[in-house]
Amino acid sequence: MHLLHIDSSPRQARSHTRQLTASFIEKWRACSPHDTVTYRDLGLNPLPHVSEEWIAAAFTPAESRTANMQAALRQSDELVDELLAADLIVAGIPFYNFGMPSGFKAYVDQIVRIGRTFAFDPQQRDSPYTSLVKGKRMIALISRGDGGYEPGGPNEAMNHLDPHLRTVFGFIGITDIEIVAAENDEWGGPALEASLQKALEKTRQIAAHRTPAF
Numbered sequence: 471m472h473l474l475h476i477d478s479s480p481r482q483a484r485s486h487t488r489q490l491t492a493s494f495i496e497k498w499r500a501c502s503p504h505d506t507v508t509y510r511d512l513g514l515n516p517l518p519h520v521s522e523e524w525i526a527a528a529f530t531p532a533e534s535r536t537a538n539m540q541a542a543l544r545q546s547d548e549l550v551d552e553l554l555a556a557d558l559i560v561a562g563i564p565f566y567n568f569g570m571p572s573g574f575k576a577y578v579d580q581i582v583r584i585g586r587t588f589a590f591d592p593q594q595r596d597s598p599y600t601s602l603v604k605g606k607r608m609i610a611l612i613s614r615g616d617g618g619y620e621p622g623g624p625n626e627a628m629n630h631l632d633p634h635l636r637t638v639f640g641f642i643g644i645t646d647i648e649i650v651a652a653e654n655d656e657w658g659g660p661a662l663e664a665s666l667q668k669a670l671e672k673t674r675q676i677a678a679h680r681t682p683a684f
């Protein structure tokens with residue numbers, strides 16, 4: 471299998487999502503030493519937001535694009551190629567202001583591409599969109615400052631990250647998504663430690679046994 475390992479926290483040593491993804495990859499490599507991994511660091515190397523040139527190019531058929539349009543999409547094309555080459559996406563995503571951080575959103579905007587990861591047919595009024603990404607799985611490793619955002623928790627309604635991930639990756643065809651979250655970074659102490667250890671344990675279990683999703 472080929473894995474795409476993405477980190478998106480601007481924090482380095484203090485980042486819990488980086489610790490979770492590193493732990494996942496370490497365990498996976500120990501169990502499957504012949505598998506390969508591509509690494510992308512959106513925290514250290516942020517992507518540009520989409521621009522007017524980018525939008526014009528993306529919505530121009532590939533065969534009609536000028537050299538400038540092709541250049542505007544070069545990085546997006548590389549990111550899509552990288553995504554399509556992976557069987558499993560392992561993404562570390564901090565929880566910012568009830569959703570995904572802008573650095574990860576910039577990535578999402580670069581990989582949701584008409585004609586590459588989804589198709590649009592205006593003749594099909596009832597269902598104009600088709601996902602073009604097939605057979606991939608994703609594990610999202612999240613860290614949150616507060617607690618109670620889990621399914622059934624008191625703050626679930628304010629968790630816009632989990633549903634956004636499922637909607638946008640589902641839109642392009644990645645529906646097999648496992649989410650593991652650590653909580654309580656803002657509180658620190660035993661509350662953080664307990665949540666982090668639980669998330670690390672679950673992460674390693676998934677990496678080792680490829681369960682429950684894998």
Ligand SMILES: Cc1cc2nc3c(=O)[nH]c(=O)nc-3n(C[C@H](O)[C@H](O)[C@H](O)COP(=O)(O)O)c2cc1C
Pocket residue numbers: 479480481484485486487488563564565566567568569613614615616617655656
């Ligand atoms: C800009 C910013 C916004 C944040 N917004 C929230 C929030 O809405 N809810 C929450 O529980 N924690 C919030 N946090 C706390 C982070 O989710 C927490 O620090 C998390 O551990 C970040 O991931 P990292 O450890 O990988 O950097 C925020 C942190 C930052 C820096």
